[in-house]
Amino acid sequence: MQPQSLEILGVEKSFGADNVLKSIDLSIRPGEFLSLVGMSGCGKSTLLRIIAGLETPDRGTVSISNRDVTDVDPSERNLAMVFQSYALYPHMTVRENIATPLRMRRLSFAARLPLIGRMIAPAETLQEIAASVKEAADTLQIGHLLDRKPAQLSGGQRQRVALARALVRQPAAFLMDEPLSNLDAKLRAHMREELTGLHRRLGATFIYVTHDQIEAMTMSDRIALMSDGGIEQLGTPDDLYQRPASLTVARFIGTPTINLLPVEIGVAGRITAFGEELGLEAAPKTAGPATTSGPATLGLRAEDLRPAADGLAARVVRSETYGADRFVTCELVQDPAVRIVMRQHAGEGLPGGADATLRLGFDAQRAHLFGADGRRLDVSARARVPA
Amino acid sequence: MAVLRKYLPHLVLALGAVPMLLPFYWMFLTSIRSPSEIFDVSLWPIPQHLDAAQNYARAASQVPMLRFMLNGVIVCGGILIVQVLTAVPAAYALAKLKFPARRLMMTLIIAALCVPMQALALPLFVGLAKTNLLNTYFAMMAPFFLSVFAIFLFHQSFRSYPDEVIEAARMDGFSEMEICWRLVLRGSLPSLAAFAVFSLVAHWNDLYWPMIVVTDTNLAPPPLGMLFFADVESGANYGALMAGAAIITAPMVICFLFARRHFIAGITMTGVK
Numbered sequence: 001m002q003p004q005s006l007e008i009l010g011v012e013k014s015f016g017a018d019n020v021l022k023s024i025d026l027s028i029r030p031g032e033f034l035s036l037v038g039m040s041g042c043g044k045s046t047l048l049r050i051i052a053g054l055e056t057p058d059r060g061t062v063s064i065s066n067r068d069v070t071d072v073d074p075s076e077r078n079l080a081m082v083f084q085s086y087a088l089y090p091h092m093t094v095r096e097n098i099a100t101p102l103r104m105r106r107l108s109f110a111a112r113l114p115l116i117g118r119m120i121a122p123a124e125t126l127q128e129i130a131a132s133v134k135e136a137a138d139t140l141q142i143g144h145l146l147d148r149k150p151a152q153l154s155g156g157q158r159q160r161v162a163l164a165r166a167l168v169r170q171p172a173a174f175l176m177d178e179p180l181s182n183l184d185a186k187l188r189a190h191m192r193e194e195l196t197g198l199h200r201r202l203g204a205t206f207i208y209v210t211h212d213q214i215e216a217m218t219m220s221d222r223i224a225l226m227s228d229g230g231i232e233q234l235g236t237p238d239d240l241y242q243r244p245a246s247l248t249v250a251r252f253i254g255t256p257t258i259n260l261l262p263v264e265i266g267v268a269g270r271i272t273a274f275g276e277e278l279g280l281e282a283a284p285k286t287a288g289p290a291t292t293s294g295p296a297t298l299g300l301r302a303e304d305l306r307p308a309a310d311g312l313a314a315r316v317v318r319s320e321t322y323g324a325d326r327f328v329t330c331e332l333v334q335d336p337a338v339r340i341v342m343r344q345h346a347g348e349g350l351p352g353g354a355d356a357t358l359r360l361g362f363d364a365q366r367a368h369l370f371g372a373d374g375r376r377l378d379v380s381a382r383a384r385v386p387a
Numbered sequence: 388m389a390v391l392r393k394y395l396p397h398l399v400l401a402l403g404a405v406p407m408l409l410p411f412y413w414m415f416l417t418s419i420r421s422p423s424e425i426f427d428v429s430l431w432p433i434p435q436h437l438d439a440a441q442n443y444a445r446a447a448s449q450v451p452m453l454r455f456m457l458n459g460v461i462v463c464g465g466i467l468i469v470q471v472l473t474a475v476p477a478a479y480a481l482a483k484l485k486f487p488a489r490r491l492m493m494t495l496i497i498a499a500l501c502v503p504m505q506a507l508a509l510p511l512f513v514g515l516a517k518t519n520l521l522n523t524y525f526a527m528m529a530p531f532f533l534s535v536f537a538i539f540l541f542h543q544s545f546r547s548y549p550d551e552v553i554e555a556a557r558m559d560g561f562s563e564m565e566i567c568w569r570l571v572l573r574g575s576l577p578s579l580a581a582f583a584v585f586s587l588v589a590h591w592n593d594l595y596w597p598m599i600v601v602t603d604t605n606l607a608p609p610p611l612g613m614l615f616f617a618d619v620e621s622g623a624n625y626g627a628l629m630a631g632a633a634i635i636t637a638p639m640v641i642c643f644l645f646a647r648r649h650f651i652a653g654i655t656m657t658g659v660k
Contacts, residue, residue, distance in 0.1 A: 054554050075560035087551035091573050104560035165555075 003031035003205050004065045004172040006051065011060030013046055020046050022229040024060070028173075033199050033206040035216035038226035038252070045177055047226070048209045052081050052175050064172050075104070080166035081175040084182060086158045088150040094161050095146040098136055101169040102129045136168040139198075156187045163198070173205035180215065192219060213253050217241070225249050247374040250299045256327065258368070259305070259340045261298040261312075270382065271369070273298065273312060274334035280364055283378035296377065299368035302327065302343035308361020314340055315357050321346050333357065414636070418442050418629035425625045438626055445624070446616070446631035454605065455612030456635065462527045462597075462608050463590045469532040470586060471579070478541030479567040483553060493542070499535040504596065512599055526600040527608065531590060537582050544578035544653070545571050580646040581653025588639050609635035 006028040013021040021043045028034050036044040049055040051062055053074035061070045069077050080101070088097050103112055106129065111121035137143045140160040150158055159179065166174055179195075180188045196219050199206050210216055216223045217237045224234045225248070233245040244250035250258045263273045269282035282296070314330035317339070326346045332338040340360060364381035371377050416432065417425060419439035446452060480486070481493055507530065515526045548571045556566050572579065594610040601607060604615055613631050643650065 052554075052558060054557065074554075074558045079558065081555065081558050083551040083555060085549060085551050087549065087555035089552060089556070089570065091570075101559045 003203055005030045006173060006205065006207070007061075007063040007066070008047070008051065009061045009063070011047070011050060011057045011062065013043075013050065013055065013057050020229055021050075021057070024231060026224060026231060026234070028205060028207060030065075031203050031205055033196070033208065033219060033221045035208045035210060035220040035223045036226055037210055037213060037216040037223055038232075040211055042226040043229045044209045044211075044226045048081075048175055048177055048207060051207065052079055053077050078169070078172045079175055080169055080171035080173075081177065082159075082162045082166050082179045084178040086150075086162040086179075086182075088158060088161055088165070090150055093147050093149055094137075094142065094153070095133060097150065097161055098133045098146075098164045098168050099129050101165060102132055105169070132168050133164075136164040139167060140164045155183050156191065159183065159191060163195075167198075167202075171204070173207060176206065176208045178210055179208075181210070181212070188215075195219060214255065217253065225252060227252075243376070244299070244368060245376050247297060247299070247370045250368055250370070254301060256302050256341045256343075259300045259302065261300065261332075261338065261340075263296050263298045263369075265293045265296050265371075267293065269293075271296070271298070271379070274332070276312060276334075278312075279382055280367060280369070280379050281382035282369055283380060295372055297370045297374075299370065300340075300362055301366065302341045304362050304366040305340065305342040306344075306361050307342075307358045309359065311359040311361045313357055314360055316355060330358070330360070411636070414629050414632055417625055418627075418633045420626055422624065422626055439630075442624075442626040442630035443634070445627040446634060449627065450612060450616045450631070451604070452612070452631065452634060455607055455609045456638070458524075458606055458612075459591050459608040459635070459638075461524055463587050465524065465528045466531045466590050467583060467586050469528070470534040470537050471582075473532065474534055474537035474541055474582075475572055476564070476567055477538045478545050479563075479571055481538070482542045482545035483548070483550070483571070484563075496535050496538055496542075500539060504530070508596070508599060515600060521600050522603045522606060524606065527597050527606070530596065531586075534586070537586070540578055540582050540585075540653075541572075541575065544575040548574050577649045577653035579653070580649030584643055584646050584650045587642055591635075591639055 006026075008024055008026040008028075011021055011024045012019075024043075024047060026047075036047060038044050046055060050057050053062075053069070053072065057070065061068055063069060064077060064079075089100065092100065106125050107117070107121055111117045133146075134143070137146055140163055142157065142160045142164060145153060145157060145161070150161065153161065159182075162179070176195075180191050183191060192215060195206075195208075199219075208216075208219065217240075220237055222234060222236055223240055225232045225240060227248045233240055233249045235243075240249055240253050244253060244258075247260075251260070261273055263271050263278065265271055265282050271278050271280040271282060278298070280298075313333040315333060315336075316328055316330050318329040320327045320329075324346055326344045326348075328342045328344060330340045330342065332340065342360065364379065367379055369377045369379040412430070416430070416434070419437060419442065420427070420434040421436035421438040424434055424436065481489060481496075511530050512521075515521050515529070520526045520529075552570065553566055556570055561570070591608070592610060593608070594614065597608050597611045598614070601611060604612070607615060613628070613635065616631055617628055
């Protein structure tokens with residue numbers, strides 16, 4: 001099946017007084033692996049369920065390849081969903097589980113009945129279904145499990161069965177709702193790899209919901225980061241990491257969490273922290289008031305920091321070495337409540353060792369500045385005016 | 388001490404079982420005794436004159452016992468089938484579908500659980516009399532077709548069925564009825580077995596309602612038949628009477644023994660005691 005595109009326009013949803021989705025617009029390209037990521041309660045699962053047809057939006061439309069499916073039954077949308085709990089039919093064998101989507105679509109009601117159904121069902125269709133089941137099972141290497149019941153399978157095996165059941169119907173798109181969150185860490189990493197492999201092989205459209213930013217970063221073509229019922233930023237994993245559009249995005253993406261420094265934007269966009277000049281300048285806004293002065297937040301990734309000759313003074317609190325990397329946690333001398341994590345190669349020496357004081361340096365183009373409203377502001381290096 | 392701890396619970400349970408089983412034992416004992424020993428209070432299992440053959444032969448020949456049993460099967464089977472056909476979709480809707488006034492409906496069902504059969508007897512009787520339906524199988528079955536107890540029991544059990552499986556089924560193209568019968572009920576077979584035992588026992592043993600709506604011996608279910616039997620015999624031959632009672636109790640005991648495991652799983656799972 002040709003990969004399909006999906007279009008979500010102005011979708012809104014409330015549960016009672018709780019406004020879960022606030023006018024979502026999202027277009028998903030054919031064959032794309034798109035992740036919906038965010039904290040629990042941000043509305044990502046609700047959005048996926050609206051795409052699937054399991055929830056009806058209060059307003060807005062969902063289209064698949066330019067066909068409006070907002071009022072179409074879930075089964076008529078030709079989408080396959082993989083659930084967090086796998087949702088296998090407990091009384092059916094693996095073979096029956098995988099065959100079910102095809103049986104429901106290709107066999108009449110009478111032919112699906114137990115016992116008599118077998119006599120009415122056209123043999124040719126049954127053979128086709130059996131062949132498709134075998135193919136899907138082989139793709140996911142579960143051919144040897146076909147006669148078992150879900151209760152006799154491990155978590156990873158159930159996951160594969162759920163994927164095979166999705167695969168077998170050759171859907172317009174795959175919807176996945178945190179499919180890896182019930183697996184242990186090692187298996188999760190392995191399944192991540194398999195899922196991306198599957199996506200590459202099938203070339204199908206994948207919409208993947210997760211709260212785990214690492215899953216989103218490693219697997220996706222694009223990520224839609226959701227927060228509080230809206231899409232905070234839509235872009236490639238690199239976009240989100242290198243140019244976070246807001247404080248929420250910056251905080252969510254990246255391990256360790258981005259370092260945040262309370263700063264002040266002064267006259268002519270000059271940025272100071274604790275009264276100290278940082279050598280940065282906030283670019284004037286293109287619209288609105290010419291200068292943005294007032295409190296702001298400076299975001300600095302751990303790997304963009306390095307010990308330098310001048311910069312903010314910090315005291316080393318802890319230093320942890322993870323094989324190749326070392327994470328050095330410091331507290332600012334001016335305000336010990338502000339903790340900064342710096343990442344170094346383990347080979348690099350730590351100036352002065354533990355408990356030492358050092359100065360934190362960084363490149364202006366690697367700094368992220370966020371205004372009081374949390375939105376990204378442009379920032380550039382400022383020629384230092386001698387004091 | 389350890390031995391005591393291990394066997395004490397069994398001992399207590401065994402002691403509790405004695406008063407439960409004693410009437411059955413007594414019934415069986417009386418059914419094999421001769422008339423002269425009937426009022427003997429001894430519980431010794433071997434009677435001086437074994438009259439089992441006479442008593443059972445009499446019970447079987449004096450009245451159409453087979454007819455009564457068949458009536459019982461028709462009435463109980465009919466009631467059970469309609470109860471399940473109506474209660475399962477109702478319980479599914481209440482447990483898994485969203486619709487307005489769902490909680491109100493559930494409250495009404497729980498309220499209906501509290502209404503005793505006797506309170507409804509008069510209007511039902513009048514209704515059946517007006518429609519000329521007295522002395523029919525239908526009259527014996529109709530008041531029990533809609534069982535709020537069944538709805539409640541199935542609701543409790545269906546509620547725990549995973550929502551994601553139902554959603555997966557919707558995406559695969561199952562209709563709501565197929566989800567209800569082929570998936571959700573399939574996952575609640577112990578409750579079905581438990582309810583079947585409750586319902587069969589209750590209606591097999593019911594004397595009250597058949598006595599009100601049936602006067603025709605040919606339609607009498609077993610307990611009412613026994614009553615006719617007692618009348619015929621003017622209540623004198625207790626040995627034969629108890630033999631009859633033993634015969635009509637047997638199917639229920641066998642039915643329970645077959646469904647025992649499911650029955651116990653069903654009531655422990657749904658928290659109904």
